[in-house]
Amino acid sequence: MIPxxxxxxxLSIAGSQGPTNGDAHLQLFTIAxxxxxxxxxxxxxxxxxxCRKYFPxxxxxxxxxxxxxxxxxxxxxxxxxGMMEYYQRYCANxxxxxxxxxxxVTDGISSVREKVATFLHxxxxxxxxxxxxxxxxxxxxxxxxxxxxLRSGDEILYCPDDHKANVLPWLHLQALLQRFGTxxxxxxxxxxxxxxxxxxxxxxxxxxxxxxxxxxxxHNVFGALNDIARIRTLVGKEIVLSLDAAQSVGHLAVDVQExxxxxxxxxxxxxxxxxxxxxxxxxxxxxxxLAPFLVGGEQEIASPSxxxxxxxxxxxxxxxxxxxxxxxxxxxxxGKAIDFINDVTLTTxxxxxxxxTSYLLRHLQQxxxxxxxxxxxxxxxxxxxxxxxxxxxxxxxxxxxxxxxSHNIYVRVGTHCTRGRAAQQDSVRISLHVYNTTEEIxxxxxxxxxxxxxx
Numbered sequence: 001m002i003p004x005x006x007x008x009x010x011l012s013i014a015g016s017q018g019p020t021n022g023d024a025h026l027q028l029f030t031i032a033x034x035x036x037x038x039x040x041x042x043x044x045x046x047x048x049x050x051c052r053k054y055f056p057x058x059x060x061x062x063x064x065x066x067x068x069x070x071x072x073x074x075x076x077x078x079x080x081x082g083m084m085e086y087y088q089r090y091c092a093n094x095x096x097x098x099x100x101x102x103x104x105v106t107d108g109i110s111s112v113r114e115k116v117a118t119f120l121h122x123x124x125x126x127x128x129x130x131x132x133x134x135x136x137x138x139x140x141x142x143x144x145x146x147x148x149x150l151r152s153g154d155e156i157l158y159c160p161d162d163h164k165a166n167v168l169p170w171l172h173l174q175a176l177l178q179r180f181g182t183x184x185x186x187x188x189x190x191x192x193x194x195x196x197x198x199x200x201x202x203x204x205x206x207x208x209x210x211x212x213x214x215x216x217x218x219h220n221v222f223g224a225l226n227d228i229a230r231i232r233t234l235v236g237k238e239i240v241l242s243l244d245a246a247q248s249v250g251h252l253a254v255d256v257q258e259x260x261x262x263x264x265x266x267x268x269x270x271x272x273x274x275x276x277x278x279x280x281x282x283x284x285x286x287x288x289x290l291a292p293f294l295v296g297g298e299q300e301i302a303s304p305s306x307x308x309x310x311x312x313x314x315x316x317x318x319x320x321x322x323x324x325x326x327x328x329x330x331x332x333x334x335g336k337a338i339d340f341i342n343d344v345t346l347t348t349x350x351x352x353x354x355x356x357t358s359y360l361l362r363h364l365q366q367x368x369x370x371x372x373x374x375x376x377x378x379x380x381x382x383x384x385x386x387x388x389x390x391x392x393x394x395x396x397x398x399x400x401x402x403x404x405x406s407h408n409i410y411v412r413v414g415t416h417c418t419r420g421r422a423a424q425q426d427s428v429r430i431s432l433h434v435y436n437t438t439e440e441i442x443x444x445x446x447x448x449x450x451x452x453x454x455x
Contacts, residue, residue, distance in 0.1 A: 051344060052435045056080065065409045065440045070220055070247060070387050070431030072269045075333075079272055082336035083329040094328055105328060112335035113318075116279055119338050120264070121255040126287070129280040129318040130326055134246040135165040137265030137280035138214070141242050142169040143293035144321055145263075145286065150177060150211060155185045157205055157213040159197065163220050166244045170214060185209070195224030195375035203234045212240040215261075217254070218247035221429060222375040223357070223387030225252075232260030240286070246270050250341055251385055251433075252350040262286050268330065273337035277330035280321070287317050294323040349434050350385075356432045356441065357384030363445045367452055369393040373427055386432040392448070394455055397426035403451070409444050 052058050054076040058066060066074060086108075092101035094109045110125075117125045131137045150156075156170050174184050187210075189202045197215070206213075213235065218225050228243060235241075242263040248254055250271025256264055262285070268277030282290070292315070341349065361377060361384060364370045373389040376382040392400050401413035412429040430444070 052437075054078070054340070055435050058435055063408045065436075065443060067430045067432065067436065067440070067444065068410050068412045069433040069436075070270070070429065071412050072275065073250075073272050073433055074435060075274070076272055076337075076340050078340055079274070079333045079336045083274060083333050086329045086332050094326055105332075108332055108335070109326065109328065112331050112338075115335050115338045119254075119341075120249075120279075120281055121257050122281055123257075124284065126317045127281050127284060129282060129321045130331055131265070131278040131280050132276050132327065133267040133269070133278035134163075134244060134265045135169075137263075137278055138165055138242065138244065139169045140280055140293070140321055141263050141265070142173040144290045145240075146170075146173045146212070147177070147293065148291045149289055150182065150184050152181075152183045153185070153209055154211045155187050155207060155209040157187045157189055157202065157210060159191060159214075159216065160188050161191050161221075162214075162216050163244060163246070165246075166214055166216060191219070191222065191374060193374050194379040195219055195222030195373075196379075197226050197231070199227070199230060199234060202231065206235050206239065210235075210239050212242060214242045215244065216247075217243055217245040218251070218385050218387070219375075220247050220387070221389045221427070222373060223247075223384055223389070223431075224375055224379070225383070225385055228259045228261060247385070247387065250337070250349070251346075251353060253346045256281055256283075268334040268337060271337055272340055274327075274330040274333040276327050277334050279334075282317070290317070290320060292320050292323065294321075296323045344434060352434050353386040353432060354384060356436055356438065357386055357388065358382065359438050360384075360388055360430060360432070360441050363441065364388065364390060364448075367392075367445075367448055369452055369455075370448075387429065388431075389427045389429040391425065391427055392451070395451065397428050400428050400451075404444065404447060407443075407447055409447065411444075 055074040056077055057074050058064065086105065090101040090104045092099070092105050094102075094106050096102055109130075113125045113128050113130070116122075116128050120128075122128060129137075129140070131140060150173075156174075158167060158170055160167060170186055174186055177184055187205050189205055190198045192198050202213070213231070215228060215231065216226060217228060225248070228241070232241060240263070241261040243259065243261045243265070245254060245264050245266045247270065249266040254264075262283045264281040266279055268279075269275040357376070361382060364372070365377070369392050371391040371393065372378065373391075375388060376384045377388070377390075391397070395403075397413040401411055404411055412431065413426055
């Protein structure tokens with residue numbers, strides 16, 4: 001355990017005595033100074049979680065309280081070292097040569113694919129497609145599967161309040177198909193105040209025309225865990241299920257066999273790996289329904305015997321959907337990230353997230369200015385996975401984010417890549433991970449309490 005002292009810093013503005021009228025930014029600076037002068041916030045001695053020492057950015061800047069892990073996680077030393085080892089010791093392309101460096105990197109990427117398959121409880125490595133992230137994964141589903149399997153009259157069920165990466169690909173696919181005379185229908189389903197999918201409402205919208213339902217495992221704003229296996233039971237075996245697992249993989253155990261989905265997408269950078277890496281898991285029962293939408297690289301151009309046009313041979317999965325050069329250092333970092341998670345254990349990460357989320361919720365509920373977005377605050381069984389979003393009466397989300405940032409507390413503000421709730425109103429999102437502590441939450445709550453007292 002690593003003790004450290006965290007001192008809240010306040011901004012000093014020459015001649016500022018308290019809140020004044022004037023420029024909006026000057027007012028925010030003044031509020032930050034005002035809070036520090038009204039009542040001195042305590043200098044806190046914090047016993048850090050043992051994991052924090054493995055994250056250089058946090059270890060080297062102990063004054064920072066990073067509460068934006070749903071946007072991207074911090075990177076442990078082992079992940080960074082793995083990337084640098086590739087660049088410094090065997091920088092070569094994958095599958096492009098038989099010399100030592102090329103063979104080492106090819107074996108390394110194959111090892112990562114095997115690790116991912118084991119991590120997800122996949123039956124075979126051919127089900128693991130490397131992508132640049134969740135967005136690329138869901139777009140791959142839309143174009144590699146949707147373009148070749150959907151017919152006029154078919155329906156896709158989707159949630160308009162999901163991350164835009166789980167909404168826009170289907171809207172774009174609909175528009176693209178329409179240009180070629182194929183009319184498909186997007187049927188929206190809703191989310192309950194608890195942040196979960198309205199399961200019965202979803203089932204009621206399923207029809208004989210429903211071909212695919214796109215789902216989210218843990219919502220990136222509401223933080224609720226959806227019961228995906230229950231949805232599979234409700235809708236039957238024939239409908240294709242696509243799952244956005246960006247906020248669940250690496251936070252809790254994810255077993256594709258138990259979930260019962262056909263596609264699952266996630267991003268490496270939300271589970272300690274480098275940005276620009278991701279995975280699309282595709283059930284083997286779907287493989288013969290796929291066609292590439294990106295071609296090139298190792299894929300061949302062949303000509304039939306005799307006269308005729310050249311054609312594109314069918315490639316085996318996963319290379320069918322992996323044209324071009326892979327993000328080699330990023331994927332090697334993904335393997336290191338899985339190693340790190342396995343060392344810490346998913347059980348530890350999940351339990352730590354639940355404990356911190358409950359602690360944060362209890363403290364936010366004590367502030368009358370806090371208005372929660374849908375999520376565990378409205379659940380009869382408030383079980384959180386590291387994400388809470390809210391408004392703070394009297395301040396815009398941007399103002400609150402600015403004030404917290406002036407104290408080195410980093411949170412996300414905005415609509416968080418969704419269409420937004422309550423007439424596009426921005427909100428504040430706090431998202432936690434294994435390197436966060438209750439003491440950091442206390443520090444954040446002290447700032448919010450000062451805002452309450454200052455009104």
